[in-house]
Amino acid sequence: MKRIFLFAALLVLAATACDRDEYKDKTPNDPALYLDAAASRPDINVFFKRTVETQQKNLMAVLSSPLSHDIEASLAVDPALVDLYNARHGTDYELLDKSHYELSTNALSIAAGEVNSKPATVQFKNLTALPIDVTYLVPVTIASSDVGLLGASSRVWYLVKQTSAVTTVADLTDNWITFPTLDKAGPQSDLFNGLTAVTYEIIVRVKKFDKQKAEISSVMGVEQYLLLRFGDTSFPRQQLQVQAGGSKFPDADDVKSLEANEWYHLAMTYDVLAGDMRIYVNGEVQSEGKAKWSGEAVDLAMRAKYDADPETNASLKEAYQFLIGYSYDEKRPLQGEVAEARVWSKVRTAKEIWDHMYDVDPAADGLLGYWKFDTPEDGDIIRDMTGHGNDGVAAKPLKWNTSVEVPQINKE
Known part of the structure; x- marks a missing residue:
């Protein structure tokens, strides 16, 4: 074993010497x-x-x-x-x-x-x-x-x-995903309304948390309603927060801050009537507690209710809608890459989240929307894998990264 380490050290020293020789004279x-x-x-x-x-x-x-x-x-x-690389990195x-x-x-x-x-x-x-x-x-x-x-x-x-891991992702830096079908009345938008339980899931890598540009990075959800995001005024810039109705969850805690340029599987589960909320990071519970709601069901597609009955629902004409990477305005960008996202009409258990962080059956019970950001050939469209037809549409031309490897924490 000592000979192997000695050989590796000699290779590195030799490579360093060669680099220095290139500047001689x-x-x-x-x-x-x-x-x-x-x-x-x-x-x-x-x-x-x-x-x-x-x-x-x-x-x-x-x-x-x-x-x-x-x-x-x-x-x-x-x-x-090849030997030089392996010696430097401890690989074979x-x-x-x-x-x-x-x-x-x-x-x-x-x-x-x-x-x-x-x-x-x-x-x-x-x-x-x-x-x-x-x-x-x-x-x-x-x-x-x-x-x-x-x-x-x-x-x-x-x-x-x-690799068996995710290799293609969409870059949502200064971009975001809209869902036009959720603006229209019909069975597609009906799925996203009247919910008494909700789970959000997303695989994301934030490139930077720029507090000078914005105090918030919008991840997914509905502004001022049910939104998963990073940061807030007087709140750690890199900590996850859920805005649920008039309440914000959890309390500020710098220990819960996440890092830029790291891949994370994030999940939020919410039992609307009981008010029970949990935030998961890489399949582990990071925060859990109560988040007060009005007691009514959650509507993630409120403009569809206006479209169905404009007279009764006049106030919903310009209501905030479910989006990925955007909420209040363009000043709260995600500034990162997304591999996939999901919305459920149920509270996913800790085991379900852990076992299926990186892939899930598109026909699974309670799965409302499932978007895999892995088809550059579709241009600016992110297909809804459930078959419900709620395809995402990028607000601006999408940039794709086709040579990544998202770590699969639950398989290590």
Whole structure:
């Protein structure tokens, strides 16, 4: 075992020495070559679900400053870097077989006076033949005899895995999901009205909790009625809060604050008549207690009641509606990514929430709406998996992230 650790340490020291050698006899102002894909971080996830056959990643050669002559560079996969990656990260990943990847070119050029080459691609193929939940490496490097390299940014490791986890999510930064069918009277909106029990569930990653921009991040629900959100005035910015009628739940507690850039499964359950409320984070109860309600049933689609009888329900014409990532106005954005969301007409038990955090039967009893944010091919539409037809519609063109891996806490 000592020999293994000694070997790993030597590899890391050797890599560090190589990085330093690249700057030998150079001044800080000398132009240097690097890969744009490695500029922010040296490893890139290529995670995909079982139905995905191909993936493509783009990269370019870049100069830190232009030169007066053309630059020629070579692009290659370097198997020797697999051991270096494993030594640095304590992993035992193998090199991906050549049958599963292809470089679009092995040569990149940067013209005099320019700083970027034309884009090249790494095409990953035959992916469904790979085993589930096994990670492989494809280390890609750049080299040139015309100019020095910019340290570790001259190489990038692609981590390739066919995963059983969620791999595609929608980015709701400065965006949100509406539900047009809930504005209209009929059986679709009727499902969301007259509820005596409610469960919200959502898988979400907040990119940032920016108190300067807003004191609240709206998650899902109905403003000033039944809303799950982060923060409030004089309330911890990163703590979950439910606005239920005229009450707010729970009390402020900094210990309950969540972190930015972490995936969470969030759930809120509410027995309307009894007033019993619970907030779950990753399947565990974070808060529980009483939240007062008027005693009447919950209506998440109040405009549908106006549509059915405008004269009687005139006050509901502009009522707040059920939304994801939006509530009062655009100044309370979610600023994050969503993997899926659900609404139930029942109080889900702790076991039910834990067992089915990342997937659920679309025909399950009491499931009113189920939206999986995993179909970029549908554009700005988020299909209702229940078959009830309450599809979500993005307020603005959706941005998709198709290479994530949402941790499955209940399977670890």
